Every structure is written in structure tokens, then in C-alpha cells.
Amino acid sequence: MRASVACKALLAQTGAFLLAFLAFKAGPLLGLAPGPLFLVALQSAFAIFLSGLLRLPWWWLIIQGLFLPAVLFTLSLKMPPVFFLVAFILLCLFYSSNIRERVPLYLSNETTGQALEELLPKQPSFNFLDLGSGPGGLVTYLAKRNSFGTFHGVESAPALFLISWLRLRKTFNANVRYGNLWRENLESYDVVYAFLSPAAMPELWRKAKKEMRRGSLFVSNSFAVPGEKPARTLRLKDARRTRLMIWKM
Ligand SMILES: C[S@@+](CC[C@H](N)C(=O)[O-])C[C@H]1O[C@@H](n2cnc3c(N)ncnc32)[C@H](O)[C@@H]1O
Structure with a gap:
């Protein structure tokens, strides 16, 4: 396509x-x-x-x-040709995933962070994963507010990974990995969060169903899974009117 x-x-x-x-x-x-x-x-x-x-x-x-x-x-x-070379390299470093995956870069806002905070398990030592964690804003936000859990991110755009790694390097309960989300095994996570694109959802749902543990939560920001009704939908009161769709696996 x-x-x-x-x-x-x-x-x-x-x-x-x-x-x-x-x-x-x-x-x-x-x-x-x-x-x-x-x-x-x-x-x-x-x-x-x-x-x-x-x-x-x-x-x-x-x-x-x-x-x-x-x-x-x-x-x-x-303009000097080097300008185009630099612009091209910068675009690749920030947006390489867009071309491959049709997932653009837009960020979860604070209202979404607050809503996710409410959804996190109440028991200690749970694991949260942001699939495609961008510059790490959401992982940083949640890790600062919740010391019970460990917050993970995986990101494939080199510059975004580097920014998030620098941001998180001193945070004891958070980390981000450079890599492809499709290679991440979801089995060890209690909450998996995705803010990707409609194109990614059918395949991601198949992966989540195969790998996620019974009782764990799969949360999608804005993008539905075709034909799969979520257990719960949160409609946030932000400018974007964010919808968080939640499935209990
Ligand atoms: C819409 S942004 C969401 C950023 C962050 N999760 C947030 O909510 O603020 C999607 C991110 O997924 C990343 N991404 C897309 N495809 C990916 C893949 N196959 N593996 C890892 N990251 C990917 C993009 O580079 C982008 O940073």
C-alpha cells in the first residue's frame, strides 16, 4: 500500500x-x-x-x-548543496520510521499522561511499555510520578532514541531501547501503550493477542483495532479530544 x-x-x-x-x-x-x-x-x-x-x-x-x-x-x-545533505540526514534521523511504518511523530500530551497514570496497576513492580516512545516524554512523565513500576520505551528513529536516552539516563525506574517495536516481546509487560497509526493496528493487535499475558492491559491512543471492541474507552477533555482505547487481554 x-x-x-x-x-x-x-x-x-x-x-x-x-x-x-x-x-x-x-x-x-x-x-x-x-x-x-x-x-x-x-x-x-x-x-x-x-x-x-x-x-x-x-x-x-x-x-x-x-x-x-x-x-x-x-x-x-x-543554497549550498550541503544544506540539502544536512536537511536530508536530519530528516532521516528523526523520521526514518515514518517512511517504513507510516507512523508519523506526534506526542502524547499531559492529559493523556494523567489518564494513563490512573490506569497503572496498583501493585508494585509492574512493567509498562511505550511502543514507539519518540523523544521519551511519556515514559519520563510516568516514571517521575510512579515509583512502583518500571517504564520502558522502544524507539527506532536514531535521533529520538538519543534524546530519550539522554533524558532518562538518570531515572532509576525507566529506560529506552533502540530498536524495532515489532521485535519486542510483549510477554513481560503489564501495560502496553501504543500511539502509532491506523496502518499499524491490525498487525499490532495480532502481536498483542499472541504475546501479552492474561489480565495485562493494551492501550491504544486514538487508533482503533478494526473489528475489536475495546473493554473501555476514555474520552479525554483535551484540545485533541484524545480517545484511549483499553483492552484487557
Ligand atoms: C506517534 S509517535 C508517539 C511517541 C510517543 N509514544 C508518545 O506517545 O509521545 C510514534 C513513534 O513511534 C516510532 N516508531 C514507528 N515505527 C516504529 C518501529 N517499528 N519501532 C520503533 N519505533 C517506531 C516513531 O519514530 C515515533 O517516534
Whole structure:
């Protein structure tokens, strides 16, 4: 699915370039001399049209239409090439998981932290896991407020892992691991929290059902598991109107 969106976007751009090139060649035959601005506008219009034909989501039509003008505008700024290299490396360090997993970076807020605090087991020495822990804000928040449990995070974006590791290195009851959440065995955790994306939920649910212990809690922020009704849903009174869906395994 991910690959097919990227392929369709590429296909539409390539098709639009070809059509604009044909128009450029055909212009003189028809007694017309299309100028560069007209050709850019034509390429953008073709890119939007072809993206629509290929049934790309509507926001892709905006991206596709703005692609060539944005490239030309950026080139006109004559920035040193190293700027693009640095920007590319930074994007990879922060967002590498987005490309692979279709999980963007957005953070759990304090209201969510408070709601999760209420859900934590009351007995000592439980284990909490944040799957895709980002810069470690949630793990840090919970670890500071609850000394009964140990709070774990797993994160695959190198820069986010590094930030969370630096944040947590002196916290006795929390840690974060650099790695892929799909390789994490969920058996030893009493509460597993996920704030990922709709794309990850079906596979994650299969994993949770297979690995999590009876009685443990699986909490998903905002994203439902298709066809699986949660035992409880908390609707938080924050600006995002966060929904926490809770399953008792
Ligand atoms: C929506 S953010 C949530 C961050 C944090 N859990 C919070 O609630 O504030 C999702 C995070 O999951 C990470 N992620 C995505 N796929 C991952 C994977 N396969 N393994 C580990 N982390 C992943 C992303 O890099 C991102 O930091």
C-alpha cells in the first residue's frame, strides 16, 4: 500500500513531465511558443490530473501540484548543496520510521499522561511499555510520578532514541531501547501503550493477542483495532479530544 502510493505519485509526476514536454514540442507546430511559466503550470496541472486518475488521496493532489514549483523556487534560492545533505540526514534521523511504518511523530500530551497514570496497576513492580516512545516524554512523565513500576520505551528513529536516552539516563525506574517495536516481546509487560497509526493496528493487535499475558492491559491512543471492541474507552477533555482505547487481554 505504502509502496503503491509512492509509485503512483512517481508515475503521475513522470507522466506530467512527458505531457508537458510533448506540449513544448507541439507548440511551434501549432504556431504557439509556450513560455517557461506556462510549461511549469501545465506540468503541475497534469500532475494533479494524473494523480486524481490514479486515485491518490486528495492531499497528494496538493503535494503533486506544488512539487515542480517548489523545486524551482528552492533552486532559485541558490543554497549550498550541503544544506540539502544536512536537511536530508536530519530528516532521516528523526523520521526514518515514518517512511517504513507510516507512523508519523506526534506526542502524547499531559492529559493523556494523567489518564494513563490512573490506569497503572496498583501493585508494585509492574512493567509498562511505550511502543514507539519518540523523544521519551511519556515514559519520563510516568516514571517521575510512579515509583512502583518500571517504564520502558522502544524507539527506532536514531535521533529520538538519543534524546530519550539522554533524558532518562538518570531515572532509576525507566529506560529506552533502540530498536524495532515489532521485535519486542510483549510477554513481560503489564501495560502496553501504543500511539502509532491506523496502518499499524491490525498487525499490532495480532502481536498483542499472541504475546501479552492474561489480565495485562493494551492501550491504544486514538487508533482503533478494526473489528475489536475495546473493554473501555476514555474520552479525554483535551484540545485533541484524545480517545484511549483499553483492552484487557
Ligand atoms: C506517534 S509517535 C508517539 C511517541 C510517543 N509514544 C508518545 O506517545 O509521545 C510514534 C513513534 O513511534 C516510532 N516508531 C514507528 N515505527 C516504529 C518501529 N517499528 N519501532 C520503533 N519505533 C517506531 C516513531 O519514530 C515515533 O517516534
